[in-house]
Amino acid sequence: AQSVTQPDIHITVSEGASLELRCNYSYGATPYLFWYVQSPGQGLQLLLKYFSGDTLVQGIKGFEAEFKRSQSSFNLRKPSVHWSDAAEYFCAVDTSYSGGGADGLTFGKGTHLIIQP
Amino acid sequence: GAGVSQSPSNKVTEKGKDVELRCDPISGHTALYWYRQSLGQGLEFLIYFQGNSAPDKSGLPSDRFSAERTGGSVSTLTIQRTQQEDSAVYLCASSYLGGGETQYFGPGTRLLVL
Numbered sequence: 001a002q003s004v005t006q007p008d009i010h011i012t013v014s015e016g017a018s019l020e021l022r023c024n025y026s027y028g029a030t031p032y033l034f035w036y037v038q039s040p041g042q043g044l045q046l047l048l049k050y051f052s053g054d055t056l057v058q059g060i061k062g063f064e065a066e067f068k069r070s071q072s073s074f075n076l077r078k079p080s081v082h083w084s085d086a087a088e089y090f091c092a093v094d095t096s097y098s099g100g101g102a103d104g105l106t107f108g109k110g111t112h113l114i115i116q117p
Numbered sequence: 118g119a120g121v122s123q124s125p126s127n128k129v130t131e132k133g134k135d136v137e138l139r140c141d142p143i144s145g146h147t148a149l150y151w152y153r154q155s156l157g158q159g160l161e162f163l164i165y166f167q168g169n170s171a172p173d174k175s176g177l178p179s180d181r182f183s184a185e186r187t188g189g190s191v192s193t194l195t196i197q198r199t200q201q202e203d204s205a206v207y208l209c210a211s212s213y214l215g216g217g218e219t220q221y222f223g224p225g226t227r228l229l230v231l
Contacts, residue, residue: 032217034219036222042224043121043208043222043223043224043225044208044210044222045222046219046220046221049219051217090160092160094216094217096215096216096217103162103165104150104152104162104163104165104176105150105152105160105162105220106162107159107160108159109159110159110160
């Protein structure tokens with residue numbers, strides 16, 4: 001079965017500094033890859049996704065992520081964080097391909113991002 | 118357009134009571150998903166509906182959980198004889214098609230079982 005690992009439970013970053021959140025997955029093929037953000041009391045908002053093609057994907061709010069097949073990783077980056085970026089970030093994989101059955105998303109445990117002024 | 122909506126936003130119930138949680142997907146989306154988010158287990162996939170097809174119920178935590186989708190649109194997740202371990206946030210998502218399409222999430226229903 002597939003799994004997703006987000007090794008950092010909490011990360012603290014100063015406002016204006018760069019950010020990288022790590023995500024590794026375990027699956028026999030390349031799944032669809034997603035990053036979602038959840039603010040307190042809110043649902044999940046999609047930041048970006050990787051299906052195929054260019055391994056560097058751009059998302060909303062200035063985020064980007066790079067897919068590295070050799071490392072089974074899909075790390076999220078932002079060059080300069082803002083206080084409003086404080087939230088919970090979830091990496092997820094989807095192993096159900098178009099036209100096939102759906103297994104739902106498999107999520108990592110999340111990384112809680114704290115922004116220091 | 119309107120996003121995924123869920124009701125109620127909060128539900129407090131007593132152990133042993135039944136609860137119904139409702140999800141309205143984005144108009145035109147054929148796929149609908151239910152997830153549970155709890156402190157101990159994180160985000161867990163529960164069940165998936167594609168149109169009017171019968172769902173695969175193997176992801177439901179116990180036989181006290183059931184779900185239905187009427188007319189390929191609105192879905193209801195029912196928990197019978199609630200237990201304290203059912204306390205969680207229940208999230209619904211929809212996508213235009215199934216299998217790999219982007220899922221759009223609702224705000225969730227926060228369930229507390231006393």
